[in-house]
Amino acid sequence: MAKEKDKYATIRQKIRDFPAGPGLYFMKGPADKVLYIGKAKNLRSRAASYFQQGGDLFATRGPKIVEMIGKVETVDFIESPNEVDAVLQEARLIKDIRPPYNTELIDDKTFPYLEITTGEDFPGVYITRKPRHRGIRLFGPFTSAKDLRAVLVVLQKIFKFRTCKLSLDENDSKRRFFRPCLLYSIKQCTAPCAAKIDKHEYKKIVTDLIKFLRSKRSIILRRLRTQMEQAAEAFEYEKAAMYRDRIRLIERLDQRGTPDENVQPEVFATDPAEALVKLREVMQTTEPIRIIEGIDVANIGGAEAVGSLVKFIDGKPFKSGYRRFKIKTVKGIDDYAMIAEVVKRRYKYALRGEELWPDLVLIDGGLGHLRAAEKAFREMEAPPVKIASIAKREEEIYLQASNKPLKLPSNSPARKLLQYVRDEAHRFAQHYYHILRSKKLLGDKP
Numbered sequence: 001m002a003k004e005k006d007k008y009a010t011i012r013q014k015i016r017d018f019p020a021g022p023g024l025y026f027m028k029g030p031a032d033k034v035l036y037i038g039k040a041k042n043l044r045s046r047a048a049s050y051f052q053q054g055g056d057l058f059a060t061r062g063p064k065i066v067e068m069i070g071k072v073e074t075v076d077f078i079e080s081p082n083e084v085d086a087v088l089q090e091a092r093l094i095k096d097i098r099p100p101y102n103t104e105l106i107d108d109k110t111f112p113y114l115e116i117t118t119g120e121d122f123p124g125v126y127i128t129r130k131p132r133h134r135g136i137r138l139f140g141p142f143t144s145a146k147d148l149r150a151v152l153v154v155l156q157k158i159f160k161f162r163t164c165k166l167s168l169d170e171n172d173s174k175r176r177f178f179r180p181c182l183l184y185s186i187k188q189c190t191a192p193c194a195a196k197i198d199k200h201e202y203k204k205i206v207t208d209l210i211k212f213l214r215s216k217r218s219i220i221l222r223r224l225r226t227q228m229e230q231a232a233e234a235f236e237y238e239k240a241a242m243y244r245d246r247i248r249l250i251e252r253l254d255q256r257g258t259p260d261e262n263v264q265p266e267v268f269a270t271d272p273a274e275a276l277v278k279l280r281e282v283m284q285t286t287e288p289i290r291i292i293e294g295i296d297v298a299n300i301g302g303a304e305a306v307g308s309l310v311k312f313i314d315g316k317p318f319k320s321g322y323r324r325f326k327i328k329t330v331k332g333i334d335d336y337a338m339i340a341e342v343v344k345r346r347y348k349y350a351l352r353g354e355e356l357w358p359d360l361v362l363i364d365g366g367l368g369h370l371r372a373a374e375k376a377f378r379e380m381e382a383p384p385v386k387i388a389s390i391a392k393r394e395e396e397i398y399l400q401a402s403n404k405p406l407k408l409p410s411n412s413p414a415r416k417l418l419q420y421v422r423d424e425a426h427r428f429a430q431h432y433y434h435i436l437r438s439k440k441l442l443g444d445k446p
Contacts, residue, residue: 011075012051018044022086023079024093027101029071036068036101037093039086043077050075068101084255087143088262096428098319110264111141111257112148114213116206121170121199122192123206125161127152130267133411139213141264142256151249156183158220159209160190168192170199217250224250265317265424268416272315275417279360282406282414283386283399289359290314292417294425295346295373296364297327297338305330307342308429311358312421322428336372339363343376351382363389364422367398367405374400390422 018025025047027036040046050057050069058066080086088111094102110129117123119135127148131138142148156163164181180191190197190205212220228243279289292312299305304326311321325345330337349355363369370389377385389398396405397418408415 039090113140122168270416275413278414291358293358294362294421296425296429298429310424340376366391
């Protein structure tokens with residue numbers, strides 16, 4: 001009991017040095033294992049609340065948290081620039097690390113986007129959790145689907161874009177006989193479906209909307225505030241409250257991430273069954289490809305170099321099979337040697353018969369990275385293993401039997417699946433790299 005009191009006293013002392021701003025806190029058990037990840041507006045206050053002397057944690061948090069706190073050895077944190085970033089980063093880390101005491105956010109639920117179909121003659125504006133692969137402009141992910149739905153109504157009143165799913169062609173002469181929906185009658189849509197607006201004018205509306213979403217939105221907010229003040233001065237308090245609510249909703253448009261920085265790879269996945277069939281054709285094999293493992297490395301100037309391995313089963317991520325590696329044997333910048341180290345450390349267990357061999361090993365990189373992996377397998381005296389690599393930018397795919405790259409169409413299901421595996425491995429390596437650089441939160445895994 002005295003030892004436990006000393007442990008908690010040490011933890012409380014450490015928490016006193018936590019910042020008072022937003023971020024994530026990590027409850028860690030023996031061997032630096034992350035037991036629980038939480039977000040906080042005030043890191044110091046939130047983390048301290050678990051270790052208050054005389055507090056009844058059972059009554060306030062429940063038996064699972066009491067059980068978890070009994071295993072906690074230390075607490076760490078990562079600061080976030082704002083609460084929105086903390087929400088998005090928490091969700092991503094929980095999906096990646098899968099701490100045993102986080103019961104939420106470990107499923108396939110994703111955050112929504114605002115999608116504008118700029119590739120169409122008359123672009124539509126939609127809320128989606130499954131964006132199209134091309135011909136769109138994407139904003140988000142957003143942290144609140146409810147707020148996003150509400151703000152979309154406000155934006156449509158201002159810009160009068162369409163939200164219907166009709167397929168509209170500028171050259172379709174029958175449009176002028178089409179009867180528009182109620183939104184046109186109440187002046188919330190310009191009715192391109194019924195040829196009430198031409199393509200050029202409608203595209204200008206969409207351009208203005210995109211500028212508005214990208215900018216500070218000061219002009220429209222200033223107009224709404226003026227309308228609110230005028231309504232209040234005229235004692236039209238209900239109207240003033242309506243404008244106030246619209247202002248708050250528009251301001252909440254900033255509660256979002258960006259598609260590049262807050263990646264949700266599972267959102268952009270292709271149909272796995274179709275992709276695996278096409279992948280067999282690409283690999284020129286009659287054997288099914290069920291288990292794919294992707295490998296990547298990350299470093300800046302050779303410092304804090306890390307490797308990652310992600311596992312896909314039947315075309316879907318198998319998060320329990322993900323592994324991280326802190327590079328141990330390579331000094332300086334040598335991606336090929338780092339790839340070789342990850343291969344040898346990962347597949348020594350399969351060589352011993354302790355784990356299954358994958359049907360395909362995918363390396364993030366070009367021909368040189370592929371050859372480095374091949375050489376590592378040869379040095380291990382491993383059985384024949386199918387290996388491929390996919391390079392960024394040109395998205396060239398290299399196979400073992402050729403020095404020439406294979407270029408698949410951008411809409412190829414096989415290419416999309418390989419990109420998904422590659423992007424997951426890259427993101428997982430980069431995520432681990434940044435964690436090590438910031439707080440060294442996670443211990444090395446084999």
